[in-house]
Amino acid sequence: MSHEGIRALQLEKLQKQVRHVYDNVAYYRNLMDERGVKPEDIVTLEDIAKLPFLSKDDLREAYPYGMLATDIKNCVRIQSTSGTTGKRVVAFYTQEDIEIWEECCARAIVAAGGTNEDVCQVCYGYGLFTGGPGLNGGSHKVGCLTLPMSSGNTDRQIQFMMDLGATILCCTPSYAAYIGESLKERGYKPEDNKLKAGIFGAEPWTEEMRRDIERSLGIKAYDIYGLTETSGPGVSFECEEQTGMHINEDHFLAEIIDPDTGEVLPEGSKGELVFTSLDKEAFPLLRYRTRDICVLTREKCSCGRTFVKMSKPMGRSDDMMIIRGVNVFPSQIEAVLLNEGYAPNYLIEVDRVNNSDTLDVFVEMSEEYFSDTVKNITKREKALAAAIRAMLGISPSVHLVAPKTIERSEGKAVRVIDKRKRLGINI
C-alpha cells in the first residue's frame, strides 16, 4: 500500500472514529466540547491535532465503563493491565476488535517467517494479560499449530518444544534467555531444537540481549510492541531487517509529540508516541499518550512493507519503570512506605543481573524501628518487602539504613538509580 493510500484510508477511518467516539463516549465528548471541537472539524489528517489527548489518568477516571463506546451486549471480551499503578485499565473488545487485534499479531508472526507449517509455542501469560491471548489468536490466523503454554514451568516448556518440534517461540525476552540457559543446562546445543524465530516483547531489551538469545536458541529474534489500551501486542512488529517496528497503520494512527507542550513534531523527531485506534469499536482511544519516547521513520524498508517504523522506546516521559515486565512507579513504593510507618526517604535501585531485572529499595529507619537485634531488623525488612510485593507484584530486596543517610538533593529528589541504563537498555 502506498503512503498516499495509507493516508487516505487513515483519514476516512479517523473521521468515522471521531464521530463514533463523540456520539458514544460522554467522557471524550466533554473533552472535545471544552475545546470547541466537533467531529466535522476533522477535514485533513493534520486536523487530528485539534483533538484532546487521553492519558492513563483519564482511563482510570473513566474506569470501568467510561470509555466504552458500544453497548456491553456487543462486547465479547475484556483484557486488563496489571493494575499496579492503582486502578486497572480494563479494555473491552467486540468480536471485530478481536479479529483485528489477532490479525495484527498474525502479521508479526508472518514477518518473522511464520506460515501454516509452523509450530508456534506461546509462553506469554494467558488471562487478563494481552500477551498470551494476542499471540495465540495471531498464531491461529496464520494457521500455525499453536502450543498455548502460558508462562512458567520451564521443564514442560522444554519438553513440548523438543517433542513437538516448536519452530516459533513467543515470550518475553528475559524468559527466552532463561529458556536458552535451561536448554544448555540440560545438555542441548542450539541446533538440537527446531526453533527458527522468536517474537519477544512486553519489556525493554537490548541488541546485545537479542544476539545472546539468537545464539543460545539458534534463532532470529523479532521485537513486538503493543499496549492493552490500544489492543495488546501487535500494534507494531519487526521484520527481518530488525531495524525498528512497523506500525500497523491501517489500524493505528501514530503521532510523535513534544511531551511537555503536546505539540505535534515532524516525522523523524524524537518525542512521545501517541496512538489513535482507527478501528476499535468497543474501546476506541483517540490520541492516547503512551509515555514511550521514540522516533518514527518512513524510509524504504528492504522487506517491502510501507508502514512507518518506530524505534524501540528510548525512555519514558514519566517516571514509570518497567521491571521484569511490570510497570512500576516510584510513587507506589512511596505509598507503601508511608502506609508501613516509614518516612518517605528512600532510594530505588534497578539493575539487570544475568538477564533478569533486580529491584533494591533502600529505606531510612526511624528510631522506633531500630533494634539491637539483627533478627528484628531483618524481620522488618522482610515485612516491608512483602508489602511492596503485594503492591507491585514483584519482589524487591529491602535494605533498612540509618536516618539521614540517603542523600537529600535540592529540588527534585533523586529517587531512582536505574543501572540498566549503563547496559544501554532503553527503559
Place this chain on the structure above:
Amino acid sequence: MAIKQLSIFIENREGTLVTVTDAIARAGVDIRAMSVADTQDFGIFRLIVTDIEKAKAELEDSNCFVSITNVVGVAVNDEPGSLAKVIRILADNNINIDYMYAFITVSRKYAYVVLRVEDNAVAEKILTENGIRLVTEDDIVGM
C-alpha cells in the same frame, strides 16, 4: 536491675566505625565490653560503657544512629562450667538468647556475661532463684 547497653547501627561503608569510636573517645567514657553483629548490609555495634548518657549524647552529635537497650548482666565464676550452668538454667526454662557476649573483670574472680533475651524481668527472676548473681550498673562503673 537490668543493665543498659548502647546499640549503634553501622552501615557497611568506609569510616562509619571510626565516627563511632571517635565520638566515644570524645565523650571520655570507658568501654567495658562490646560486640558486633554483622550482616551483608549493616552491623550493630553493642557497647557497655561507664557513662551511657554521655556517650549517647556525643554519638548523636556525630549523627550516629543509636539506642539504649536493657540487657541482663550475670556474674559467673571465672572457672570452667560456670557459663554452662547459666545457659542450662535458661534452656530449662525455655528462655531464648538473641545474643550474648562476655568480659572478664580485672579481679579475675568473675566473668561478666551480657545476655539479650525477650523478657529481662523473667530471666532475671529465674537466674536469681537459681543462685546466679546479677550484674548492676554500679558493678560496671566500679570495675
